Amino acid sequence: MTPLLSVRDLHVGFGRDPQANEVVRGISFDLADGETLAIVGESGSGKSVTALSINRLIDFGGGRITGGAMKLKRADGSLFDLTSAAEPQLRGIRGAEIGMIFQEPMTSLNPVLTIGSQIEESFRLHRGLTGRQATAAAKDALDRVRIPDAARRLKYTPNQLSGGMLQRVMIAIALACNPRLLIADEPTTALDVTVQAQIMALLAELKRETGMSVIFITHDIGLVAGIADKVMVMQNGQAVEQGELNQILDRPRHPYTQHLLQDVPHFARGGATRADGQRDKDPHAEPALKVDGLVVRFPLKSNFFSRATGAVHAVDGVDFDLMPGETLAIVGESGSGKSTTAKAVLGLVRSTRGSFSVGARKASAERSAKPVQMVFQNPYASLNPRLAIESILAEPVIANGGRVDTETRAKMASLLERVGLPRNSLERYPHEFSGGQRQRLCIARALMLNPSVVVLDEAVSALDVSVQAKVLELLVELQREFGLAYLFISHDIAVVERIAHRIAVIYAGQIVEIGDAASVLSKPKHSYTKKLIAAVPTIDRRREHFEIDTRQVPSLVRPQGFEPAPALWERFGSDHMARVEA
Amino acid sequence: MRTLRAIFGHGSGRIGGVIVSVYLLIAILGLFGLTPHNPITQFRVDRLHAPNGAYWMGTDLFGRDVASRLMAGIGQSFTVAFFSVAFATLAGTVLGLAAAWLGRRWDGVVMRIMDVLLAFPAILLALLIVTVAGPGTWTSVVAIGIVYTPIFTRVVRGPALSLKAREFVDAARTFGSSSSYIVTRHLLLNLVAPLTVQVTLALAWALLTEAGLSFLGLGTQPPAASLGLMLSDSRNLMETAPWLMIFPGLTIMISILGFNLLGDALRDILDPRMRRAPA
Numbered sequence: 001m002t003p004l005l006s007v008r009d010l011h012v013g014f015g016r017d018p019q020a021n022e023v024v025r026g027i028s029f030d031l032a033d034g035e036t037l038a039i040v041g042e043s044g045s046g047k048s049v050t051a052l053s054i055n056r057l058i059d060f061g062g063g064r065i066t067g068g069a070m071k072l073k074r075a076d077g078s079l080f081d082l083t084s085a086a087e088p089q090l091r092g093i094r095g096a097e098i099g100m101i102f103q104e105p106m107t108s109l110n111p112v113l114t115i116g117s118q119i120e121e122s123f124r125l126h127r128g129l130t131g132r133q134a135t136a137a138a139k140d141a142l143d144r145v146r147i148p149d150a151a152r153r154l155k156y157t158p159n160q161l162s163g164g165m166l167q168r169v170m171i172a173i174a175l176a177c178n179p180r181l182l183i184a185d186e187p188t189t190a191l192d193v194t195v196q197a198q199i200m201a202l203l204a205e206l207k208r209e210t211g212m213s214v215i216f217i218t219h220d221i222g223l224v225a226g227i228a229d230k231v232m233v234m235q236n237g238q239a240v241e242q243g244e245l246n247q248i249l250d251r252p253r254h255p256y257t258q259h260l261l262q263d264v265p266h267f268a269r270g271g272a273t274r275a276d277g278q279r280d281k282d283p284h285a286e287p288a289l290k291v292d293g294l295v296v297r298f299p300l301k302s303n304f305f306s307r308a309t310g311a312v313h314a315v316d317g318v319d320f321d322l323m324p325g326e327t328l329a330i331v332g333e334s335g336s337g338k339s340t341t342a343k344a345v346l347g348l349v350r351s352t353r354g355s356f357s358v359g360a361r362k363a364s365a366e367r368s369a370k371p372v373q374m375v376f377q378n379p380y381a382s383l384n385p386r387l388a389i390e391s392i393l394a395e396p397v398i399a400n401g402g403r404v405d406t407e408t409r410a411k412m413a414s415l416l417e418r419v420g421l422p423r424n425s426l427e428r429y430p431h432e433f434s435g436g437q438r439q440r441l442c443i444a445r446a447l448m449l450n451p452s453v454v455v456l457d458e459a460v461s462a463l464d465v466s467v468q469a470k471v472l473e474l475l476v477e478l479q480r481e482f483g484l485a486y487l488f489i490s491h492d493i494a495v496v497e498r499i500a501h502r503i504a505v506i507y508a509g510q511i512v513e514i515g516d517a518a519s520v521l522s523k524p525k526h527s528y529t530k531k532l533i534a535a536v537p538t539i540d541r542r543r544e545h546f547e548i549d550t551r552q553v554p555s556l557v558r559p560q561g562f563e564p565a566p567a568l569w570e571r572f573g574s575d576h577m578a579r580v581e582a
Numbered sequence: 583m584r585t586l587r588a589i590f591g592h593g594s595g596r597i598g599g600v601i602v603s604v605y606l607l608i609a610i611l612g613l614f615g616l617t618p619h620n621p622i623t624q625f626r627v628d629r630l631h632a633p634n635g636a637y638w639m640g641t642d643l644f645g646r647d648v649a650s651r652l653m654a655g656i657g658q659s660f661t662v663a664f665f666s667v668a669f670a671t672l673a674g675t676v677l678g679l680a681a682a683w684l685g686r687r688w689d690g691v692v693m694r695i696m697d698v699l700l701a702f703p704a705i706l707l708a709l710l711i712v713t714v715a716g717p718g719t720w721t722s723v724v725a726i727g728i729v730y731t732p733i734f735t736r737v738v739r740g741p742a743l744s745l746k747a748r749e750f751v752d753a754a755r756t757f758g759s760s761s762s763y764i765v766t767r768h769l770l771l772n773l774v775a776p777l778t779v780q781v782t783l784a785l786a787w788a789l790l791t792e793a794g795l796s797f798l799g800l801g802t803q804p805p806a807a808s809l810g811l812m813l814s815d816s817r818n819l820m821e822t823a824p825w826l827m828i829f830p831g832l833t834i835m836i837s838i839l840g841f842n843l844l845g846d847a848l849r850d851i852l853d854p855r856m857r858r859a860p861a
Binding site for chain 2: 346347348370372373374376377378381382383384385386387391395396398399400442445449
């Protein structure tokens with residue numbers, strides 16, 4: 001039987017001389033009807049370029065197909081040559097026969113049009129539906145992706161919907177014309193882990209219903225286990241290994257696949273936590289950081305002149321302490337208040353209430369900035385592109401009245417060496433470094449002031465998986481060497497498992513569970529923690545899906561003067577407690 | 583040095599760079615009186631003489647050498663353009679940074695004032711200022727400077743606001759860096775590129791505005807030479823002595839072309855992503 005899509009020796013290049021700048025170098029695969037192929041690779045591996053070449057969207061990104069053949073079996077059984085087709089023909093194929101969803105649902109939809117009109121567009125273009133018919137079809141499409149209350153949601157604009165909902169809308173648009181091939185380019189990367197699980201489950205269900213084929217592109221090999229029939233692993237524009245799911249996951253042959261499966265953090269349900277806990281060593285030790293009753297609220301005003309009518313309770317009563325040499329991970333979804341907690345500790349956000357003590361002395365919220373340093377999520381945005389590395393590393397010193405003398409320079413050189421960067425880095429500029437190297441620079445900069453606490457706000461989230469593992473390793477080494485306490489903020493449970501001694505799970509501005517990492521991960525007690533852990537994809541969970549749960553996170557907006565009820569805690573073991581649920 | 587080399591390696595930068603350099607040279611010669619003839623000496627015998635070996639661009643109604651007057655005029659126009667753009671850049675940068683950094687009420691007040699200034703057509707506002715203060719070189723400088731200040735304020739404020747929200751500014755706050763350090767190193771340094779481009783383009787507009795003011799008799803006062811004044815004088819003699827109009831007209835046109843080409847080239851070159859990594 002002819003496959004739905006057959007790709008042979010595909011070459012794609014960019015720039016003025018595409019032959020010399022090939023990004024995809026000889027990819028071949030077949031995709032049968034109803035089959036799911038997962039393309040796995042890190043950034044720059046050519047996985048997205050391969051996907052975009054299939055529906056020839058690559059033409060608009062400056063790419064050229066420089067060799068090979070791609071044949072699509074059309075609905076009537078005829079073969080369509082995708083490599084040589086002209087743009088007008090391709091327009092009939094895109095959307096109708098090949099649907100596509102992208103990584104960022106927030107930017108893939110037009111913010112000024114209602115989602116209804118954006119779904120209807122697809123029906124208008126490919127099925128010629130207009131007016132009421134198109135609206136009815138759009139409502140059905142939303143129903144199909146399990147958006148509750150679809151008729152009303154049609155009138156929403158994208159800013160009124162959450163990321164997960166928007167990705168559902170994107171899927172609804174992509175599936176509007178029942179394409180037989182869906183290309184999903186990292187469709188869940190920008191989403192929270194529980195939302196990711198929902199979207200994955202939805203995709204699997206829709207696939208079952210429609211019998212379409214899917215090409216699923218991801219950097220996360222753990223995600224693949226839940227959905228793929230076949231896997232292709234890409235590196236530097238070439239497929240280093242391809243085959244059946246079980247064969248790739250159980251008997252990887254290529255060293256790169258083995259590396260992806262072994263060296264990269266995978267969730268092990270509390271089985272891979274660190275054994276060098278600091279709690280029990282010295283019962284009389286002073287905590288490096290103690291946070292008591294932290295509250296951060298942002299008042300809401302309906303207009304400039306009126307009084308505040310309510311407040312966003314971003315952080316609502318958070319307490320924890322952090323011992324020297326210990327890592328406390330704060331885990332939660334976007335909007336749960338984890339980053340706000342970190343910013344409040346650093347004094348970047350004014351806290352409404354609560355106290356911090358850093359080390360032995362009690363510091364006010366404003367001035368606790370120096371013994372506590374921070375490494376930010378995005379290594380591309382956290383270094384000033386106009387300053388040489390020397391000036392960047394000197395800034396903390398200058399800010400605290402120091403001078404750039406031989407001593408400072410020696411410190412810079414030794415820190416650079418310590419984080420694994422070449423000595424000649426000082427005269428260079430940030431854009432000359434890769435993402436992982438930049439994050440090392442940020443770590444070095446944070447250490448210039450000899451802090452006792454380092455806040456790591458999603459510090460490895462923006463990095464490729466194998467770079468992630470190396471930066472985590474470095475962080476652990478630095479922690480041992482300098483006795484640093486880490487406040488590690490992350491949504492990625494697999495990463496947290498590798499670095500945390502203790503974990504605090506935060507939900508809607510409050511800690512719902514806190515305790516020893518192994519205990520929290522292996523025996524979660526709070527319902528939210530259970531849900532969070534259940535949603536983490538792992539390579540052991542093949543083709544396993546979860547209930548679709550469309551419950552939204554509760555609103556954090558509270559009326560003026562609202563105070564939450566005091567927390568009641570239930571203890572489990574020596575260092576593990578969870579909030580009692582109402 | 584690197585920027586200079588890059589300009590001459592860039593297609594339109596080379597042309598713009600050469601034009602602007604030649605003009606600068608002529609302006610300096612004109613300012614120091616190194617002209618073929620004295621620009622205000624009247625050679626009564628040779629009134630309205632067509633261009634020849636002695637008078638390269640002919641003479642005007644009073645028998646003054648057009649080439650010499652043109653050189654002096656370029657000197658005059660460039661002086662006004664240079665100082666007025668310097669004024670606008672300084673004022674605009676300070677106001678724009680203040681609005682972006684202080685935010686809230688400051689931002690509102692500063693930007694509303696700039697909106698009011700922007701609402702007037704440039705030449706009308708300049709006319710208004712000159713009419714109130716009386717014509718003259720330095721009033722032109724101030725008038726043109728004020729006219730272009732809002733543009734610089736906007737050019738600075740927008741990017742400064744977005745830079746302010748960048749993580750490296752947050753990072754600087756966590757070290758306890760002072761406001762002045764953050765504003766100069768993190769904001770201003772990143773604004774050098776857009777400002778340079780804006781300065782080049784503003785020089786072209788300022789030249790044009792100066793010519794306009796002089797044309798209307800509110801800029802440089804006779805008998806001193808200026809490009810606008812020369813054009814204005816040529817109006818009634820267009821048919822008998824076309825060189826009186828052609829040479830100043832071409833001079834203005836080419837100078838503006840030069841600045842625009844240079845500005846475009848700078849925009850390409852100063853993008854930090856274009857900077858090559860040393861191998």
